[in-house]
Amino acid sequence: MITLTVDLAERSYPIFIGQDLLQQPGLVAPFVKGTQVMIVTNSTVAPLYLDRAKALFTDLQVDAVVLPDGEEYKNLEILNRIFDQLIGGHFDRKSTLVALGGGVIGDMTGFAAAAYQRGVPFIQIPTTLLSQVDSSVGGKTGVNHPQGKNMIGAFHQPQAVVIDTLTLNTLEDRQLSAGLAEVIKYGLIRDLAFFEWLEQNLEGLMARDHALLAQAIERSCQNKADIVAADETEQGQRALLNLGHTFGHAIEAGMGYGAWLHGEAISAGMMQAAYMSQLLGDLSAADVERIGAIFKRAKLPIYPPNELSNEQFMHYMAGDKKVQAGKVRLVLLKSIGQAYISGDYPAELLQKTLTEWRS
Ligand SMILES: NC(=O)c1ccc[n+]([C@@H]2O[C@H](COP(=O)([O-])OP(=O)(O)OC[C@H]3O[C@@H](n4cnc5c(N)ncnc54)[C@H](O)[C@@H]3O)[C@@H](O)[C@H]2O)c1
Ligand SMILES: O=C(O)C(=O)C[C@@H](O)[C@H](O)[C@H](O)COP(=O)(O)O
Ligand SMILES: [Zn+2]
16 A cells, blocks of 8 residues: 655645555544544445445444436535435534545535535545546535536545545446546646656556556656645646646536536647647647647547537636636646646637637
8 A cells, every 4th residue: 555645734634545445444444533424425336335435434323425426416406415414414513524436526525524514524535547646635625517617615625535446447448538637637737757657558557457557546646745735725836737627627518517527628628728838839749749649549539529619618718717817827838747827828829729729
């Protein structure tokens, strides 16, 4: 087992990465506050892992709320089911919530924990590649609004993140690919050596070589932990984790939540950002082709959906959380391995990107 730390002074917490951690009760128990545990999961993950997750918590009152599965249910109405069950079961202020599932469950459970009785602790047990490399770490929690992704939420750090890499055995191929999009993101924004390693090992990762997956998860979590420790609430460099997301979130909302997976949408979005970086003279055409090649090998889309017009893109992008004084700020690339945030690009270059980077 590997242990990393997210270094946030009194709110620091460990990330445990290993095989079969869902069979190790001693690992999680110390992070439970109080005597009541509410596991939040969904209808796909519950039959696979809920019994094992419950067995992690001995001598405690353990209950579970099983939500419907899908990005389209990441909203306030479904979030309320968690509160209904907590209040109905008389869960007190020292209760611990446990997120068992992918990023949707993690974001919703974290937000429920941030809001329930003004804040209770929670533990992340991520079971998709995407949630193991990104969403379970860093404390961004929340739900979607029809007009925009993750528009309602809070920063609320977990007590611990427990990554059992064996849960990836049951994940669908399409979901594994979606997770690789966020893995590749770390290479693009700040870790050229990791990007090169991914180029060398992509097929092994797609074939679910466990040693390679564990390495990719560790390197991704280390990158994320470093950024979060330096900038917990996105005052500066944390925004780099948003590479491709201003475009990608527009795709998710514009196409209807769930039609495009988050990882798929940001894959196309990272290509749009890369193409715009080429128009700005920072990336070469060969760089853009190189980035596209790794996404294609990961079976991820490189172009946005043609159904989404430039006007629709602009509508959703104008509501992005990084907008300042009416200007859409974008994460762009100086080179592969070096991202920056920009609000002073020429407006016509964004239009040109939306028009020209199409299949
Ligand atoms: N908070 C953050 O920092 C952050 C970072 C990245 C993404 N996100 C959010 O995460 C969400 C995407 O997360 P995701 O890609 O994990 O999607 P997801 O949570 O929808 O999970 C994908 C699918 O896999 C299923 N599943 C989960 N674990 C499984 C397993 N072990 N075996 C079989 N099936 C399993 C789920 O039921 C679901 O159908 C988006 O809402 C995105 O906005 C948040
Ligand atoms: O942790 C972060 O910070 C990220 O931006 C990680 C992203 O991969 C993730 O999709 C996040 O939820 C996006 O944040 P948002 O603030 O743009 O909603
Ligand atoms: Zn993301």
